[in-house]
Amino acid sequence: MKIDAVTIFPEYFAPTQLSLLGKAQDKGLIDLQIHDLRSFTSDNHNTVDDTPYGGGAGMVMLPEIWGEALDPLLISDADLIILTPAGRRFSQAMAADFSKREHLVFACGRYEGIDDRVRQFYSQPQFANSGVRVHEVSIGDYVLGGGEVAALVMIEAITRLIPGVLGNPESLAEESHNSDGYLEYPNFTKPQEWRGFGVPEILLSGNHGEIAKWRELQAQKRAKKNI
Numbered sequence: 001m002k003i004d005a006v007t008i009f010p011e012y013f014a015p016t017q018l019s020l021l022g023k024a025q026d027k028g029l030i031d032l033q034i035h036d037l038r039s040f041t042s043d044n045h046n047t048v049d050d051t052p053y054g055g056g057a058g059m060v061m062l063p064e065i066w067g068e069a070l071d072p073l074l075i076s077d078a079d080l081i082i083l084t085p086a087g088r089r090f091s092q093a094m095a096a097d098f099s100k101r102e103h104l105v106f107a108c109g110r111y112e113g114i115d116d117r118v119r120q121f122y123s124q125p126q127f128a129n130s131g132v133r134v135h136e137v138s139i140g141d142y143v144l145g146g147g148e149v150a151a152l153v154m155i156e157a158i159t160r161l162i163p164g165v166l167g168n169p170e171s172l173a174e175e176s177h178n179s180d181g182y183l184e185y186p187n188f189t190k191p192q193e194w195r196g197f198g199v200p201e202i203l204l205s206g207n208h209g210e211i212a213k214w215r216e217l218q219a220q221k222r223a224k225k226n227i
């Protein structure tokens with residue numbers, strides 16, 4: 001999979017060199033490129049934003065600069081993901097869909113976001129016809145300082161679903177038993193007793209059928225409690 005992220009803070013993406021994602025790049029499973037939006041400016045101050053038409057607080061990111069940055073990335077088959085708290089809520093199902101795509105392009109806005117004409121421009125039929133799809137995505141109902149952290153969250157959730165990225169593919173197979181795609185039951189490891197707390201007897205029984213039933217019940221209880 002090819003992943004591009006456009007940002008005014010490339011340093012935010014340093015953690016992508018670590019752990020499974022770092023290894024996946026070494027293995028050639030993922031080609032991740034971070035692009036500095038300011039490198040596409042041509043004025044002395046490297047301006048990327050201006051005041052909003054219609055007034056109001058904050059600044060809006062300039063469409064020209066975003067156009068310069070995105071044009072070379074959106075030639076054919078690509079999903080442009082614009083990070084915004086006003087976007088569609090990111091989910092495990094969405095992560096699974098994106099993990100099957102060839103090329104993801106993350107547009108990380110700051111301030112009051114990116115001029116909406118950027119979304120409008122790349123949503124035109126000529127882009128759709130060449131395989132470019134535009135998505136506005138939010139990672140949750142809270143406002144971050146910008147889209148970088150949201151892009152990191154999405155990149156991590158998506159790339160671990162790509163075959164070969166996880167060290168132990170069984171983890172994925174187990175997760176997929178759950179319709180939401182994640183494990184919800186509580187887990188225990190050594191020692192068998194810690195600070196007076198033991199491990200549920202059933203997990204020591206070796207009875208895999210009963211263990212599976214117990215885990216399912218615990219998952220349901222936990223899900224209910226955490227709604």
Ligand code: ADE
Nearest residue numbers: 083084085138139144150
């Ligand atoms: N930018 C600012 N807040 C965000 C959020 N919750 N999700 C995605 N992008 C954002």
